[in-house]
Amino acid sequence: MYTIGQISKQFHLPVSTLRYYDKEGLFPGMERRSGIRVFGEKEVEALRMIECLKKTGMEIRDIKEFMHWCQQGPATYEKRRDMLLEQKQAVEAEMARMSQVLDMIRYKCWYYEQAAADGNEDRLRSMTLMDMPEEIRRAFENGHK
Amino acid sequence: MYTIGQISKQFHLPVSTLRYYDKEGLFPGMERRSGIRVFGEKEVEALRMIECLKKTGMEIRDIKEFMHWCQQGPATYEKRRDMLLEQKQAVEAEMARMSQVLDMIRYKCWYYEQAAADGNEDRLRSMTLMDMPEEIRRAFENGHK
DNA sequence: CCAATACTTAAACCTGACTTTATCTTAAAA
DNA sequence: TTTTAAGATAAAGTCAGGTTTAAGTATTGG
Numbered sequence: 001m002y003t004i005g006q007i008s009k010q011f012h013l014p015v016s017t018l019r020y021y022d023k024e025g026l027f028p029g030m031e032r033r034s035g036i037r038v039f040g041e042k043e044v045e046a047l048r049m050i051e052c053l054k055k056t057g058m059e060i061r062d063i064k065e066f067m068h069w070c071q072q073g074p075a076t077y078e079k080r081r082d083m084l085l086e087q088k089q090a091v092e093a094e095m096a097r098m099s100q101v102l103d104m105i106r107y108k109c110w111y112y113e114q115a116a117a118d119g120n121e122d123r124l125r126s127m128t129l130m131d132m133p134e135e136i137r138r139a140f141e142n143g144h145k
Numbered sequence: 146m147y148t149i150g151q152i153s154k155q156f157h158l159p160v161s162t163l164r165y166y167d168k169e170g171l172f173p174g175m176e177r178r179s180g181i182r183v184f185g186e187k188e189v190e191a192l193r194m195i196e197c198l199k200k201t202g203m204e205i206r207d208i209k210e211f212m213h214w215c216q217q218g219p220a221t222y223e224k225r226r227d228m229l230l231e232q233k234q235a236v237e238a239e240m241a242r243m244s245q246v247l248d249m250i251r252y253k254c255w256y257y258e259q260a261a262a263d264g265n266e267d268r269l270r271s272m273t274l275m276d277m278p279e280e281i282r283r284a285f286e287n288g289h290k
Numbered sequence: 291c292c293a294a295t296a297c298t299t300a301a302a303c304c305t306g307a308c309t310t311t312a313t314c315t316t317a318a319a320a
Numbered sequence: 321t322t323t324t325a326a327g328a329t330a331a332a333g334t335c336a337g338g339t340t341t342a343a344g345t346a347t348t349g350g
Contacts, residue, residue, distance in 0.1 A: 003327080004326090004327075004328095005325095005326065014308085014309080015326090015327090016308070016309055016310080017307090017308065017309085019328085019329090020307075020308060020309085024307090034315090034316065034317090035316075035327080035329095036315095036316070036317085036326090036327055036328075037327085052249055052250075052253065055242075055246045055249070056246050056250055059306075059307095060306075061306095074260070074264055074265055074266075077257055077260045077261035077264075078257075078261050080257045080260075081257035081258055081260075084250060084253050084254045084257060085254055088247070088250045088251065088254055091243060091246060091247050091250060092247065095243050095244070095247065097200075098236060098240050098243065099240070101201050101236060102233070102237065102240065104197055104201075105197075105201055105229060105233045105236060106233065108229050109226060109229045109230055109233055112222055112223075112225050112226035112229060115222045115226075116222035116223050116226055119219055119222075120219055148296075149296085149297075150295095150296065159339075160297090161339055162337090162338065162339085164298090164299095165337075165338060165339085169337095179346070179347095180298060180299095180345080180346080181298075181345095181346075182297085182298090204336080204337095205336075205337070205338095
């Protein structure tokens with residue numbers, strides 16, 4: 001059993017954040033003793049899951065829904081799995097997008113490297129896809145899909 | 146030469162967003178005719194660059210700095226290249242983080258798939274790393290670094 | 291010539307995830 | 321017992337990146 005201050009240190013989270021999470025319903029059914037929050041094993045577990053879900057970019061209101069399902073036991077395993085699968089899809093989609101963005105920026109870096117070396121953009125302006133180095137052409141094409 | 150409304154359609158951006166970008170200084174030196182914004186080739190070019198930089202997650206105030214450098218000609222090629230290189234590092238770091246998050250969530254998906262199949266978490270609770278399928282163990286270990 | 295449409299501004303509002311502030315209560319240490 | 325630290329609350333503030341609103345001005349088509 002821990003106080004909010006102890007949990008704050010354990011998880012390197014401000015006390016205000018923990019209170020905010022509680023206010024948002026991320027610790028359903030948390031015990032209180034004369035008004036003071038009691039963090040037990042269940043809440044520590046919950047917090048680990050919250051940290052995980054936050055990293056995936058999940059919103060507080062969805063995390064809240066997930067934590068409430070956790071309260072309800074085995075009947076909600078499928079719901080939890082489905083939500084995680086959906087979040088996995090979202091993260092995979094974001095990864096794919098990032099990969100494309102990376103190619104776009106790789107091209108731009110190369111472009112300004114050339115411009116800096118040439119002192120102007122004349123050569124770059126008259127350049128076609130075929131004039132670019134293989135790798136840059138690939139980045140350009142992928143980045144501009 | 147285009148009006149704000151024409152650009153809004155071309156780029157699928159609300160007029161309010163274009164005005165906001167202008168207010169934030171993303172179109173330095175844009176022309177006006179009796180108070181009305183005139184979008185020329187330079188602004189269209191700028192907007193393409195803005196869209197690109199936004200995709201990388203660059204903040205408006207940094208994009209503003211970049212666009213001002215673009216105004217200043219060849220003397221700022223190095224600055225622009227350096228800013229893009231820095232942004233490339235940031236995107237690469239984010240990709241690496243996402244990849245780890247993906248492994249974490251892959252493990253969680255597998256966990257609830259098992260829980261749903263078993264109807265409880267008993268087997269999972271008594272499971273060690275060696276009991277997990279190769280691929281899941283990899284995801285677990287990478288996801289919990 | 292006049293209505294309709296598109297443009298202008300400043301300022302308020304919105305969302306998400308917190309943080310800060312002000313005031314009050316409880317618990318632990320001296 | 322009395323500080324003092326740590327707990328509590330509600331409400332307001334913050335930040336980014338816009339969006340909405342209100343009220344006025346300019347341009348275009350019939």
